[in-house]
Amino acid sequence: MTHPELIPGLAGIPAAESSISFINGLEGLLSYRGIRIEELSAQSHYEEVCWLLWNGELPTQAQLDQFKLRLRPHRELNADLKKFVRGLPQSGHPMEALQASMATLGMVSPGVDLKSADSRLDACERVLGAMGTLIASCERHRQGLDLVEPDPELSVAANFLYCLNGERPDEIKTRVLDCALVLHAEHTMNASTFACRVVASTETSPYTAVSAAVGSLFGPLHGGANERVLRQLESIGGKENVEAWVDKKMAAKEKIMGFGHRVYKTKDPRAHDLQKLAGQLFETHGSTPLYDTALELERIVTDRLGDRGIYPNVDFFSGIVYQKLGIPTDVFTPIFALSRTAGWLAHWMEQMEDNKLFRPGQIYTGRKDVHYVPMAQR
Ligand SMILES: CC(C)(COP(=O)(O)OP(=O)(O)OC[C@H]1O[C@@H](n2cnc3c(N)ncnc32)[C@H](O)[C@@H]1OP(=O)(O)O)[C@@H](O)C(=O)NCCC(=O)NCCS
Incomplete structure (x- = not known):
């Protein structure tokens, strides 16, 4: 039986004071720095949202332009990092490659002076700048393709698609991915954000903290x-099968x-917001049986x-949406990581501003007063 004082998974226990994001689940409300997600996804874009999450305010045009300029050079991977990516095994999951290459980025970047706000910001910009190129490069290497050099003129979203597919994406594809990045950028104290803050609290760099967060995600x-979700839609096998499939799932309580x-x-x-954009994307680039299946599934499940x-x-x-953008299924979680890097780094900075090493307690359930037994007597 669980000890009465134990809260499994620390569910609902505040782990930090944070002014970064807020959720009210009953009202379906999510806000970043007080601004509702619907307003941000309709009017803002990923780079601006990063600035907002890191600084607590929307940037002026000059601040935003400067921020984008500073991110540009960090998109490019240095020679040692490219060599590392090309040496990664082609087996395994892209998230494993991302975790390893994020830690390696720290090895090829200048040391971080945690006491200097400029040095902390510089490290965060290096992480954010490189993230998309790293994910795309690891994936191209896995597929046995040449790496694509980033295009500094493109946004984070467009550059990621370019480095992944080797083609500059059109406006609607860029807009859809950018919106997905905005929507996933931050979500209060979930497992990966907590992991990031725990690692940050030992006073380590954002490279190590973000690499731990990637592992957790x-x-x-x-x-x-x-x-x-995608594998499930594929297994349903078409719009006409949805109703019977849902009945079977519900009967089996799955x-x-x-x-x-x-x-x-x-x-x-x-x-x-993502549903709205998905509609536009499929309208412009043609529907697929999977999308039709998804719409039918949404209708029937919501009804039941x-x-x-x-x-x-x-x-x-x-x-x-990601599949329609030409993204392989197991690169979906790395895209989530690309987006959430903004939030992880905001939490890393917040933790650094008023740090206290995480050191939770435990409820000991083991034996006491046991004596060592020499090998010959066991
Ligand atoms: C996300 C999730 C874990 C949240 O769960 P939760 O709020 O803790 O709710 P529970 O898992 O305790 O489920 C409560 C009830 O709703 C039902 N339920 C919850 N999600 C369901 C789903 N996706 N399909 C069918 N029934 C569902 C449960 O069967 C349970 O029914 P019961 O009371 O008759 O036993 C759960 O909804 C889920 O597993 N969803 C599918 C996975 C998914 O999409 N995850 C992504 C989350 S962003």
């Missing part, structure tokens, strides 16, 4: 859901991927489970 209980959320008990506010607070979450649409 990799698990299927956290970042891996959109990958599973969960339907992409629906429900631990915090949101109404439609995930991020799902609205909506009154129990089970609605599509952001992952329901992101997988379908």
Whole structure:
């Protein structure tokens, strides 16, 4: 039996004071620095949202231009890092490659003076700048393709698609990915953000803290859901099979991927915007049987489970959208990492401003007063 003082998973226990983001699950509200996500996804873009998360305010045009200029050179991977990426095994998952290469980025970057605000910011910009190129380069290496040099003129979203596919994306593709990056950039104290803050609290660099956060995001209980949504849609086998498939799932009391959320008990506010953009993307670039299946699944599941607070979450649409953008299924979680880097780094900075080493307690359940038994007597 669980000890009465133990809260498994620290569920609901505040781990920090934070002014970065806020969620009200009952009202379906998410805000970054007080601004609702719907306003940001409709009017802002990823780089501006990064600035907002890091600085607490929207930038002026001059501040934003300067920020974008400073990120540009960091997109390019240095020669040692490229050599490292080209030497990675082609087996394994892209998140493993990302975790390893993020730690390596720290090895080829200037040391961070944690007492200097400029040095801290410089390190964060290096992490954010390199993230997209790193993910795309690891993936191209895995596919046996040459790496694509980043284009400094492009936005984070467009440059990522360019480095991944070797083609400059059109406006709607860029807009859709940019919106997905905005929607996933920050989400309060989840497992990967907590991991980032715990590592930060030992006074280590953002390279190590973000690499730990990437490891934490990799698990299927956290970042891996959109990958599973896509596999589920493929397994349904067409729009006409949806109703019977849902009946079978419900009869077996099995969960339907992409629906429900631990915090949101109404439609995930991020799902609205992504659904709208998905509609535009499929209208411009042609629908697919998978998208038609998804729309039918959304209709039937919302009809059957909506009154129990089970609605599509952001992952329901992101997988379908990423596939349409030409992104391989197991690169979906790395895109989540690309986006969430903004939030992780905001938390790294916040932790550094008023740091206290994390050192939780435990409830000991082992034996006491046991004596060592020499090998010959065991
Ligand atoms: C995200 C999730 C873990 C949140 O769960 P939660 O709020 O803790 O709710 P629970 O898992 O305790 O489920 C509560 C009830 O709703 C049902 N339910 C929750 N999500 C469901 C889903 N996706 N499909 C069908 N039923 C679901 C459960 O079966 C349970 O029913 P019961 O009370 O009859 O046993 C859960 O909704 C889920 O597993 N969803 C699918 C995976 C997914 O899309 N994850 C991405 C999250 S961003």
